[in-house]
Amino acid sequence: MASTSVLLVSLSLILINIITLPLLSTAISSCNGACKTLNDCAGQLICINGKCNDDPDIGSNECGGGGGSSSPPPTMNNCQPTGTLVCQGQSYPKYTCSPPVTSSTKASLTLNDFSEGGDGGGPSYCDGKYHANGERVVALSTGWFDNKSRCLKMIRIRASNGKSVTAKVVDECDSHAGCDAEHAGQPPCRNDIVDGSAAVWNALGLNQDLGVVPVTWSMA
Structure with missing residues (x-):
């Protein structure tokens, strides 16, 4: 009986870990993960059309070009944010630069x-x-x-x-x-x-x- 009880307890702990671990891992979404706000995405990823993707403004390449593409996003002439501005609880990047102007x-x-x-x-x-x-x-x-x-x-x-x-x-x-x-x-x-x-x-x-x-x- 004792060995059966130990086995049941072990199985219960394994099931609890299986159930709870995914919930922790999705607290911050990675590439192509579901999102609603900028804060839902990990690292330098941003929320685009409900999925976490590379931020083309800063040239992040964690997702390999966004949406599974093998080509990296444009670096936008290395234009980087100069800080952030918090507005109504949401953080927004600030820029003094833009991508280079071309014929298109x-x-x-x-x-x-x-x-x-x-x-x-x-x-x-x-x-x-x-x-x-x-x-x-x-x-x-x-x-x-x-x-x-x-x-x-x-x-x-x-x-x-x-x-x-x-x-x-x-x-x-x-x-x-x-x-x-x-x-x-x-x-x-x-x-x-x-x-x-x-x-x-x-x-x-x-x-x-x-x-x-x-x-x-x-x-x-």
Whole structure:
């Protein structure tokens, strides 16, 4: 009887370890693991479409290029964060740099309301004015904005559906500050953002409900 009891106790301990160990290991997800927030991913991984993947902004390569690809992600000219900003309990990286501008620069197109009382907070940085939703205007991440050097210049944006549009740069999508009244309470932008008006989205034939879509851009 004694040996049977010992055997049962040993089996119970093994079962408990089998059940509890996976729960501990998934507290922080690794490559392609499920996630909801940036804090769910281990190391330098970020949450993209519900899965932990390499962060293209810092060139991490823990997943071999993200999504199982054998090719490493672009290093983005070694652009590294300059710190973090905590906003409503969430930590956001701060950047003063952006990927190098080419004839086909990869970017994320976001939607912004440049009118008074809109998402942008105050008037546009370049001309001190508000802009109607019918105007084709954009804000660029801090590195691309380049200390106002691209103010009021035209850029060409191309969507994956083959459509393209020109738009005027009127503002900065601040990548190193945010979460205050000046930025309408919004966190810092990522460093690869082209923040476009509704007119830009409409001209590209894009669904504004998506909020963010991949595009490429260049100087017009």
